Amino acid sequence: MKRNYLVILFFLFSTILIAQSQDQIMKYRSEPYGDKTYRKKGIMDGNLIRTIFRNDGQVGTWPDRPSGEWPAGSDHHYLDGVTPIFTSAVIAPMNKQLIHPVAASYREEVDFDPVTNDLWVNEPVPGYAAANSEEPAISGKKLTWPEVWPKVLPNIDNTWDGFWFGYFGRGIINSDYETFYVMDDSKDKEFTRAPYGYFPVASDQNRGGLGYRVEVRGFQWSHVLAEDIIFWHYDIINLADADYDTTFFGFYCDTGVGGVNDNGDDNASYDIIRDIAYAFDKDGKAPPDNWKTGYVGYAFLESPGDGFNGIDDDLDGLTDERRDDGIDNDGDWLTFTDLNGNGKWDPEDNEPLNNDVGKDGVGPFDLQYAGPDQGEGDGIPTAGEPNFDATDKDESDQIGLTSLVIERLSNKGPNSVWPKNDEVVWRKMNYNSFDTLLQNSNIQMLFGSGPFPIKQYRRERFSMALLFGSDLEDLIFNKETVQQIYNANYNFAKPPLKATLTAIASDKKVFLYWDDISEQSVDPFLGYKKDFEGYLIYRSTEPQFTDIKLITDSKGEPKYWKPIAQFDLKNGIKGPDPVGINGAHFWRGSDTGLQHSYVDTTVTNGIRYYYAIVAYDQGDPMFGTKGLLPSETTKIISEDLVGNIKFVDINCAVVIPNAPVAGYIPPEIVGETTSVKEGVGTGSINISALNPAQIQENATYKILFRSGGEVPNYKTTSYAIVRNLNGVTDTIEARIDSADIGLGKFSPPFDGLAVEVNNDKKVVVDLEKTGWVKGFSNVIVEVMPDASSPIRNVAWPSNYEITWVPEADRPLTPFTKIKVPFKVMNTTRGDIVQAEVLDNNKDKQFGIGDDIVIIEYVGNAYKLTWKITYQDPGGNWGPPVVGDIFRITTKKPFMKGDYFEFSTKSAKVDSKLASDVMSNIAVVPNPYISAAGWEKRNFGQTGRGERRLDFIHLPAVCTIRIYTVTGALVKTLSKNSGPENGSLTWDLVTEDGMDIAYGIYIYHVDAPGVGEYIGKFAIIK
Template sequence: MNKNLKKLFFVLLTLLFTLTIFARPAYIDPKMTSGRVFDQRILDINQINTYITNFAIFAQDVYSGNNSGLYWPAGFPQETYVFGAGVWVGGIIENDDGTADTTMSCGYYPNSASTEFVPGDINDASPDRPTPYNNPWDIVYISTSDNYGQPWPLKTTSGADSVVSMQDSYTEFNDMDLSYRLVPSSIPLEIEVKQTTYAWVGPLKEDIIFLKYDIQNKRSDKKDIKKCYVGIGADNDIGNEAQDAANDLLGFIDTMTVDYAGVKDTLMQINVGYQFQLESEAGWTHFPGIVAYKYLESPKATEPIDLYHDGSFIIPAGERIGMTTFNYFTIQTDPSDHIKRYLVLAGYDHTRYNPNDPEASYRPFPNWEIGVPGFPGKTEDPTAAGDKRFAMASGPFTLMYDSTATVIIGIIISKNSAEMLDKMLLAQQIYDQGWLGPVAPGQVNFDVVGMDKKVVIYWDNAQELIPDKYYSLVSDTTLPIYNPAYREYDIEGYNIYKSRTGAGGTWELLAQYDKINEYTILLKDSLIYYNAAAARYETTYYYDTVGSNTGIPYYFVDSNLTNGIQYYYTIRAYDVNFNGYAVTPSNDTIGTIPLVLEGAGKTKAAVPRSLTSNIIAGTYDLNLVSGNIDTSLIDIEIIHALDTLVEKVKNDTFTLTFGLAERSSVDTTLPAYPYTITNKNGDTVIQDIMDLDTLWVNNEKIIVLPIEKYNPYSGFIFKINDFKLDTSGWTNKDNSTFKVSVQSGLYDSSILKVENIDAARLFYHNSKEYIITWHEVVYPTFTVVGTDTFLPNDTNLTVTIYDVDNNIDIPYSNRVLGDNWHFNYSTTAATPEQCPRYLKESSAATAKVGLYFSGMKISFNYTTRPNAIVWESRPKDGDTWVVKVTPNDSNFVMTYPPINSQYKFTVTPATFAEVTESTLDNIKVVPNPYVVRSELDLDYNYRRILFTNLPDKCTIRIYTLSGDLIATINHDVEISITKDNKTTTAYDLTKGYAEWDVLTKNDQIPAPGIYIYHVQTPNGETKIGKFAIIK
């Protein structure tokens, strides 16, 4: 709501923004005013929606007439909590004559809603800028926006976009414009401020916004800023605070005993100031919450600080200062000049400051007691309710010339004080653990290759192998944000985009790919909806399920393109996770509140072009090395992938190895076969799993969906077109006899019984013989190994099981059914917790009944039904049992799944054939005739004529009809690149064209007419033709 006394800055902006502030869209376009780009935008990713600017003011809607600009929850813009706020920085400049100037730069002055900062950095007039203070990139950048076509300014060391949260923002401003000084006689500090914000969604954290200020001393006289204080000045109006409606109260928390990071009763410096009220607001759906500001990072003390000026609390030099001031005032007592505002930052009551007795007014923190029961720390008495402002600061310290001080503050809104405490601790934990929160995937590695009238796009799966950092936080059962449904590896698919220019707003979606698993969703759109039960607006997602579970081919062909035209592409990974979880009546944990995030993407350009006329494509050969797989049932294809490489593909030999069966993520009753591809050095180039999808009951064949995986920098795509398991060649209880015998030891073979389990047969190794060896494990003292507990001198039995046919050991796992072993005879009623690795006399009866392994089970004591093992005659260390499987039909032909099978294949790179006369027959000039402003011209001053269908190397000479040589073009697919003082050879193996810029060797535009071209190869082959230029 407007306040009558908050008009001065609006009057100023009205003059600046005349003819520009009407009919503004949701995101304000940057406007050029007084030679500056004044930009205002809104942060809206989570429940706190707030305006920010590039001139230091935040939480105020400046463009609408200085209205309150921070509301909560999302969808309730009338429920506002902040009228305006901004960074405050004060300090003392020592003059050469021994005097000193006390000054302060104010990011938001409540009484006039004004600022002393202007957009951009101090060097805004440097030579690399187009016009001083007229730069289109001095805007507010938001990571979820196209930023008016400007690239994201923050980069990692590798050059990728640096985005920390689900919605970052970034802007820069400085205090050097003297016309913006609130007190004309005051001098600027000459500082440059880089402001960054972070925000996440999800329980608790969706009600927090983080502000980071990097404040740099850029003084032209290179002097230090002494006794410097940095902080926030805020006018937090909860609803209507005008006149009689003013009813806000303040509170602050210095230290508090809390349970933090798993440690109980921790005395913790909280550093929080907050504002609340005890009355409802007219027209609000919700009862007003609490708005809190928490210091998370402050500058370090440059010398010891006597916080209370009495020696009772000293902050040592080198330590973080923390919040040293929580000062407050009202609309009637706003600090009216830079000296009074500096006093506020320094902890003095400016309304009664006496320079002859300054300590009498020193009040770094209010002297309140517990004014309102139930609110933490100290608060005002309810009788003091009114229109409040406060400043919280950190200092004093010396901000040396060219050094930077960092302040990080979290703004937190909560329904009540208990929730506020949880959110404060979560904000601290997110900061302490390096900004851990849900974040979009990183940039995808990809390449684009221009081919004839098409572009081929290849990408890798590196992002899929990176765990979500936030998992380490939400998997902690001691934290209030514990979420067992949160996925550690959550990349779900990829979106491919295309643009003719690469500019913002020009991108179109080419393709979407979704992994084959239980998550069959592609994010299409989202909607803010009203949750009546929670009395708040929340985000729900609509999902496009068309083409879901498509699988990921890792390459895409964009066809029907025009040769010679440049196209831009980007690939963005997206993930699927869950912000909440629920427990079903059957005690299963399921994810709720789906969270889908799309990452940023690199941009790469490609030009479709004619191919080199003498290229010979790369080849491969594939051979089975070992294993029992029926090779007629698997169709593997190796595709020579990258025809254009930074480094030429070298001959390499790769090994493909299948692992033990796991459960298919598509259908958990079916198996999946992991596989690894390594190069000749043993390095892994592909590691993935082949999920079986369909069981054909009639002929007992399982078919895998076509899958394609690749590592482009190894030069191939590995593709399984078809995969079948012919289970008709597998033994089962109907076509074979199963027998177990005791080879050594005293256990009675006659009470043993072995069975084949139909439900588990897909995980069956299908071996004719298994050897079970028993082992005793005894520890002299109480011992814990992993999840297993061993009592002193207690006998524990375990086994190893060797699959003779497949030459492997079957691994232990507590999966009830799978390609593994465990103790427990039941394969229907058992749970993983009832499937141990060790047997002892005190083991549960279910575990002592029998042994499961790879689709079979043995009862230890079978009479009329399975009974527990006879412990007195139990197997001893080294005893062996043998299980034999004999087909009833002597003509039965056994087939095998691919476990432990290996292939080898060699990739041979592309080469070039010797050029002959016929190789040059198809050389053409495009366009012919050439007309000025052809579609191939990049702009009016950059004309292009293409020579197409060229061999890998040749020289093109262009002549007039009179025989004058006007241009020479040397075409070669092999070029040298110098990087970091090193020269390497690069290849563009399919570049069968060359460009002419339509300039003579003297940089003149040739006259209209007919021209002759002559193409010559190194081996002497030639081609002569002609083309025309028309104006």
């Protein structure tokens, strides 16, 4: 019955689909041709793999670096280049010869025009990246996106502009790092000329090649299970007039296990069951230092389908699945859940949409959701929705790995598999062509899938995973993760949203603060579960954080990074994650509670630090058969080979703390911070000077509190920061919620300051401020909450004074009617309150052994608040006399109207003081012995690499002249900085651009208006 239903649907939609395909193809043909002027280069660095990629299909490129670097930051390289190859059989119109044009792009050994030298290769199509960007479009770098996505793309309109062009919809990013570009083979004019005369589009004499247009995506996940994998996904559209009945897709690869200096002993093999080819180093060692090499693999995930050959190529029980027939071939698309059974989607009843989210792929749980769109909640599969046609990997009768050939790289003749040799490439990619005899050499590999047809106007999909492992076992383990992600339609456990981090460095201190957007995250992979758990703060001296990946598994493989601080929800989810990976368990926290700021006081001036605030989720120990590990957000900082910062993600920061200049007078904060200027709250504030240069002169600030509820059960809800500067009053922060009040929780920075509010949330007796304040009585008096009546008892947030009075003024207690020798005043309000005596010895009078209970009222209901015991001190005792006072002080939350007030004076530089401390000027390190610990490692370059020393405690403005001991001028350095930076770095290069020689050097510091100083330093080999 289901098959009949599918057949009926096929005939209903086929005519419409053909018309739509033709219209779409005309749009594609109208695009500008691919051209070398649009080439861009980026770096994939969203997990432990870091590699150059280009928008013409190439991944990695010898000898540039990083090229298949794993792990990122190690300078260990495995790849000299890999590129996709497409080839089809076609009859040349002029000579009727059967030809097999190859569409590929590579750094060398490709076809080119012998007259113009133009390369006959795949080239990028313009419009899919920002015109002024050097990189292709990357999901986490909005400046690389085009302002307007080309509207030739199917199912998009103007609402997509400003959002990522996601594989699964508008702004939908399932991976942690994604890139997208488009290329075509229109520049390949080899077979357009005599004696062939083949033009894929007969009416377009400017388009060469086979008429292929390729949409390319790269995906990376930072999850510990997927951190060694890059996914590459190719959508190939046939723009030609003709059907290609016999086609092969595959990859050309130049392995480079061990890097540029160790490429002569590579081996390779394959596993046809797992659809994986892999390479490794024969002796497992590479220079320098004989580091242990691992394995690099290329896993086929989605090979082209053949829905017309009547064969079940992928063994799924179907022989004719297609991803462009408008049918849910495998029946895995899920309509909305009709909870009330009325036959329609009711968003007001929170009915789950499941896959029925409409053509933009966006549902109510996505931040960019703006309301229903076409096809949303209609119960019918719509192009663009998950698990249907283009977004369902199962709707294709996939063929898999069918060929792999290994050859010596040095073979560049006419019979080699270099991309220039079209007919050889075709022959070697033929079905069941496996030749892996050559080993232990500098090798190249060609592997592919086919044959299959790609009909006119059809779209085929092809994807592979570039993956790494410490050995073959680890590589196979990673392939299992690859398969899991692929089987889930390129979905995997999604970490929380990234917080935005701000870092401010000062003298031996770095202040960090971040927002709370991560806490609103939901994970589509887990059914839109809200699973945020906490924050980790990572600090490293390397941009890839390699030096802090210290937590290993039972095999000694590093799996997790060690944070300097961690804050997690107080929800009972704590300790080691029960799932684990090979014996390594993620630490989920200690139920510390969340905070959004942190002060790192363990830094050293002059060193560059890389910080990341990483949000993580709870994982799911009950997921599947093995459970799901917690996921962390990525932390991406990119530098070029000489250490220049190229990109810092929003949850990362790079800072260098430094000491201030000579003669520096720090800013001053004037005001009481241990008690409110007005109000009842008993907490305190701490004020941190984060950026002295921004601290205002003669500004006055109020920290003004709000509360909810009535006395005695009120709670502090928030505070505001108000500033008066030059007679103008304005609100700096309108509302900082109670969740961000507490030890270690700072306000957002303002005017170079941050406030930490310590609130006494619970009403308790302040024992240090409670006791006799007048008189000489030694009666032992203790104060505690009364516990005689749960309904009546309350810890009242007031201070009191018990004063002994003359007999004529003695009041009666309200219930026992005992005349007592004291009165009780609520000093917080300024009124007399009632007190009851517990006549414990039943003598009808107040005395030793009795208790006092203070009474307060809520409306007409009395409350029993504080109990005061009256105890014999033993021996000679001195009872209180008229005029003696016992004071009770309580700790109380801040109440509405409470405020602190303080003022600031800005930082200054005193020239006389600077002159007095000129002798503090120094050079570090001194002596400079071969290298300094803070210098950057030399990756991907020849030569010495970075060298630097620092002059410290300098005046703000000065000139430094460096001489040899014979008086020859070596270098002149100038400094003109703000008062916060008293250092100056020298790269040990002379005025002539030469590295300085070893020896003793003299330096002279000349600071106009301050003074001069002469010192010396040594450079030791």
